Amino acid sequence: MGCKLSRALASREQASKEKDLTDPPPPPPLDPRIPLSAKQKFNMVKSWKGISRALEPTGVYMFLELFENHSELIGLFTKFNQLRTRDEQAESLELAEHATIVMNSIDEGIKAMDNVDFFFDLLHQIGASHRKIPGFKKEYFWKIEHPFLEAVRLTLGDRYTDNMDNIYRITIKFLLETVVRGYELAEEKEPNDNVKKAVNSSEANTSKAEKGS
Numbered sequence: 001m002g003c004k005l006s007r008a009l010a011s012r013e014q015a016s017k018e019k020d021l022t023d024p025p026p027p028p029p030l031d032p033r034i035p036l037s038a039k040q041k042f043n044m045v046k047s048w049k050g051i052s053r054a055l056e057p058t059g060v061y062m063f064l065e066l067f068e069n070h071s072e073l074i075g076l077f078t079k080f081n082q083l084r085t086r087d088e089q090a091e092s093l094e095l096a097e098h099a100t101i102v103m104n105s106i107d108e109g110i111k112a113m114d115n116v117d118f119f120f121d122l123l124h125q126i127g128a129s130h131r132k133i134p135g136f137k138k139e140y141f142w143k144i145e146h147p148f149l150e151a152v153r154l155t156l157g158d159r160y161t162d163n164m165d166n167i168y169r170i171t172i173k174f175l176l177e178t179v180v181r182g183y184e185l186a187e188e189k190e191p192n193d194n195v196k197k198a199v200n201s202s203e204a205n206t207s208k209a210e211k212g213s
């Protein structure tokens, strides 16, 4: 009798182990700060694998599209601001290197969407880092929205369905809002960085002059 019971229990345990192997776990509840449904985020992460494997060509195409429509922006990039034609840009190692750095940080951001606090920290920091670029304006971030979508479309080909188009639009908008916010938070913390430094040094000069007199 005891033996029968333990056999029954063992077979139930076995059945539940098998069930664990076949049924995918239910998706964890989504952080409400993410503007995607659980299903959309699942599709996004799955689709992004195709981009993850092709970060450099996707990034290069994204920058070619950016400079095609906003040729004045290439002037901000000290390492390749002299490249004029699309062909020169397409062949530039410096441009490819920068494109890869930017795509790597987008990749890190998208993979961090499960940990929203980390996602915000990472992208706020990237946004803030653009404050040190001479001539950069926060409005420029939005200029990469369309080039990003075009580059993802090219890399994914047939896999870029209307449904994925909608999901990528929501995702890049969310990502860009977050980098812009990071830029603004840094601005609030250190308004007019350079002006402040200039004022401080002139105060220092004034007090030196006062001591001297």
Ligand code: HEM
Binding pocket: 073, 076, 077, 078, 079, 101, 102, 105, 106, 126, 130, 133, 140, 141, 142, 143, 144, 175, 176, 179
């Ligand atoms: C999602 C959007 C963006 C991300 C994630 C991003 C990311 C980055 C990162 C990680 C760096 C540091 C690279 C390094 O240390 O070498 C950087 C630098 C830079 N970014 Fe962005 N960026 C974005 C959009 C833009 C846009 C739209 C522009 C211009 C219109 C821009 C202009 C620059 C410039 C000029 C630098 C400095 C390059 C240099 O001279 O080293 N970024 N960006």
